[in-house]
Amino acid sequence: MYDFAYHKPTSVADAVKILSADPDARPISGGQTLLPALKHRLNKPTSVVDLSGIAELKGIKRNGDTLVIGALAKHVEVSNSPEVKAAIPALAMMAGTIGDTQVRNRGTIGGSVANNDPAADYPSAVLGLGATVVTDKRRIAADDFFQGMFTTALEPGELLVAIEFPIPEKAGYAKMRNPASRYVMAGVFVAKTTSGVRVVVNGAGPGVFRQAEMEKALSASWSEAAVAGIKQSADGLNGDIHGSAEYRAHLVTVMAKRAVAAAG
C-alpha cells in the first residue's frame, strides 16, 4: 500500500467536493475491492474518501412500487432486510450468496455496482430489474449504466447514492460459481416486470448483458422449457483456466432454467 490522505466527510456534498477537486482521490465504501487493490499496489490514490459516515447513503425503504437501496447498504443488510425479502426475494437471496460472511459484513451494493466487476452478482439484478442508478447529480437507467468490464456511466468524481428497483411480478437468479474465487462463472437473472421480461447474463462475458432470445421466449411462455432449448453463443464470452467460452455458454442455458424455476 502506498501512502494516501484519508477523509471522512459526513455529507454527499462534502464528499463530492473533495472528489471533484482531486482526480486521483477515490471513494471507499466497504473496501472489499479497493483495499486488496491498494495492498497489491495496483492503485495509487492521492486520497481515500471514506463514505461510511454519510447518512444520506444509508438505508433501505419501499416507495410504492419501488424499492430504494442506499449505496452503503451492506450485502448482509440487503440479505436480511424484511423489505427486500418481501418485495424482491431474489435480490435478498442474491445478497446472501455474495462472497463469504466477512465480505458480506463489509461490502456494499454501491461499491459493487460502481465497480462493475463482470463476475459480480449485483449488476445482473440492477440490469435485470431495469433499475435506476441515482447519483449525486443525475438518474441513470440500468440499460445505460453498465458499459463493459469495470466500466460504468459514472463520471470521475460522481458518487453513486442509491439504486431504485421497480418491484417485479417475479424474479429469479441462479449462478455457477468459479471454483476458485467463488465469484460468478456464469449467472442468469430473470424478471417479469411491468415493462416486460428481462433476462440478464453475468460472469460469462466481459460485462453484464441482456439475452434477447431468452427474453422473447419467456415473454411468450414463462417456463423452464421456454429457455431450455436456447443456446447462448460462445462468441465474446470469457475462456480461462477454469472453463472455456463454450462451457460458459452452456452454463447460461442451465442457469436460465434454474433462474426461472427459482422465480416460480
Place this chain on the structure above:
Amino acid sequence: MDVVTPFEGIGASVRRKEDLRFLSGRGQYTDDINRPNQTYAYILRSPHAHARIAGIDFAAARSMPGVVAIFTGADMPDLGGIPCGWQIHNKDGSPMAEPMHPVLAVGKVRFVGDAVAVVIAESRTQAKDAAEAINVDYDVLPAVAGVEAAIAPGAPNVHDDVPGNVCYDWHIGDSAVNATAFAGASKVIEFDLVNNRLVPNAMEPRAAIGDFDRTTDEYTLFTTSQNPHVIRLLMGAFVLHLPEHKLRVVAPDVGGGFGSKIFHYAEEAIVTWAAGKVCRPVKWTADRTESFLTDAHGRDHVTKARLALDANGKFLALHVQTLANMGAYLSTFATSVPTYLYATLLSGVYTTPTVYAEVKAVFTNTVPVDAYRGAGRPEATFLLERLVDVAARETGIDRVEIRRRNFIPADAFPYQTPVALQYDSGDYKATLDMGLEAAGWAEFEQRRAEAKARGKLRGIGISTYVEACGIAPSAVVGSLGARAGLYEVGTIRVHPTGSVTVLTGTHSHGQGHETTLAQLVTDRLGVPLAQVDIVHGDTAKIPFGMGTYGSRSLAVGGSAMVKAMDKIVMKARKIAAHLMEASVEDVEFDRGTFRVAGTDKTKSWGEIALTAYVPHNYPIEELEPGLDETAFYDPKNFTYPGGCHICEVEIEPETGQVTVVNFTAVDDVGRVINPMIVEGQVQGGVCQGIGQALLESAIYDENGQLLSASFMDYQMPRAEDLPPVSVATHTTLCTHNPLGVKGCGEVGAIGSPPAVINAVVDALKEYGVRHIEMPATPAKIWNIINAGHKLAAE
C-alpha cells in the same frame, strides 16, 4: 506423586496440550518475533521466467528514505550455492547434473520469483518502495515450463551448463527380466497420466529473521522450518561457511509445512548473512503472492506405464517411464522424490514380480519442485491405483477382485519387492474388507440407481495402497545418495521432583507432538501428562535432530525417546535397588512404581528422581547423580503403513460439478498412540488428496508465468467441498521399532486421490471415459459429458 490414570498413555485420545496456545492466539510464530533495532528485508524478484540480467541500477533506490543496504548476487562472491541434499546417479553411473543455485541471481534469472536483489530498510514499506525504484535491465529469453517441452529438441536451456535440461536419467529394476515378462503376457495395458502440480499453501507464509552478535560472532536465525538442525547444517556448512557453534537456528511455532518448510531457502541465508553485514537483525516475511511464487511446489509428473497380466488377471510386470519436473533449481530433497520415494513404491500392495522404472528429472523455468505431503508416494499410488482400475475394466475382472488376486498375502511378510524395499508387516485384505464393509460397497448399485432417479451420476472408487515412511535407515539412504543421516535424537530430562522435559529433534508444526510424544513418557514412566513437556525447534536447546517429514516423528523420534527412557529406567532401577537394599535384577518398574519383586517394598518415581539429584544416600561410587539421558535412534527399515480408501461421488451432469458424498479411510498406521490425533491427521491428508483430485492445480503458461498465483485462481479445498471423512484403523505392528508404530501423517494424501478419480470415472462409465486428469474440474467433466452426448447424437 499423583496416581496416573491409564487414559493418558498409549491409546488414549487425550486433548492436545498445544491447543490452548494455538486456539487462543498465543502461538509464537516467526513473524511474531521482533528483535531490538530490527530492519526489514524486501526481496526484489524476477517478473520473467527466463532472462539475462544485463544490469542492475540501484543508485536511486539506495538513497531513498530508510534504506540501510541493498545487496545483489555480485555482493556475495564468497557464498556457496543452495545445496541439494541427495545425489542421484544416471543409468550409466555418472552423477546427476547439479547446477549452481546462487543465493541471489547471478547473470540470469530462471523463474518468475527468482530473487534478484534484497533491500534492507527501517520498515517493510520503505524496503518495498526502494525495491520499486531499482531498475533491472533484463534481456528476456525464451522460457520453458513443462517437462515435455523442456526435453524437446531446441528447447531453451535453463542452465547453460546443462544442455537439454536433463538433471538425471535414472532407473531401478531389471529391464531384461521386465522385458521377458512382457513378452510372455496375455494382456498388456498401456496407460499415460499426469500428476498435477500443487502449491503447498501452508497457512503461515514463510518468514526468517537473521541476527548477529558482534561481541560473540554468533548468528541466530529464526525461521519457519520443519527441521532447524538440517537448516543449520546446510546453510552453515555449504552456503555461509559458519561453524555450528556460532550458528543457532530456531524454528518456533510453525503454522503448517506439508513439506514446503523442510527445504533450505535462499531467504534464510540472505537474512542471516545480511544481519552480519549491517550488524542489525534483518526480518523477512513472505506475502501470499511470494508463497505462491517461491515455496517449493509439489508433484508435477508426466508418466507412461505398461502393465502385463496373465490370463487370470495376475500382474506379471510393470514398466514405468516418468518425467519429473525439478523446476529451475534443485531444492533440498527434490531429487529423491521421483526416485527413492516414488519408484520404490511401484510394487504397491501387489505381488508383481518385476517392476522396471525409468525416471528423467528435468529443469524448467518454474519454481523448484520438492516434497509435498506424501512426496513421491502419492504419485506412485495414483499411477498404480488408476492403472489397476483400467486393467480391471479392460480384462473384465471386477476391480475389487483383481486387487484381491494380486495382493501380497498377510502371511508373506517380511515381503521383498522387486524395487528395493522390504515391507515388514501389513494385512491388505483386512483393511480392504473393513473398507468395503464401512463404505457399504455391496449396496452401492442401489445408491447409484437412486441418484440416477434424481438426475445425478453416482460413482464409487477404491484405492488400496502401501507407503514407506518413518524415514529412514541412514546406511540405506546413504547408499542411495542421501547426503545426511536420517536417525533421530531424544533427550529425557527428569527433574528432581519427577517431572520431565523431553528434547526432541523432530519438529511439530501442527501434528500435535507436544501431546503424542508426552503420552509416550506418561505410558512408560508413569508421569502424568501435565508433568511432561516437549521441547523442539531450537538448535541451542536440542542436541541434534533431523526434523519432521516423511511421517517420521513417532517412528524415529519416538523410538529415540524410548531408547533414552530405557536408559533412564535402567539407572533409576539401580538407584531404587540401592535405596531398598535389593539387587537391581530384583527391582521391577511399572508406571511410576519401583518394587522389589515378590515383596511389598516400593519406591515411587518421585523419590527416585529426588534421590538422583539429592544424592545423600546414593551409590555414588558406581553411579553419577542426575537423571538425564540422550539417545540416538537409527531405524533398521522404513515403516510401511497401508490401507484402503473408498470414495463415493455424485456428478451433476448439467454442470459437471462433482460432490464427494462419502469418504471412507481404513488405514494401518501401526500402533495408535492417540486415536483422535490419528483421525485428524488422516482427515487432513484426505482433504488435501481430495484437493489434488478435484480442485488444485498450479498452472504455468508457456512463457513460465504462473496463472494460478493467488486464491482467486488456485482452488484450495473449503469446508463445503469436503465430505465427512470416516476414519478407521486396522493395526499390524511395525516389527522393527520399539513402539510398533508406522506413521499417519501422509497416508491420507497418499491413498485418497486415486479413490476420488476412480469414483469419478466410475460415475461417468456410460460415457466410455478411460481416464480424467486431476483436478477433475466441472469444466473438464462437462466436456466429457458433452462429447458423449455428441457421440450419441451422431
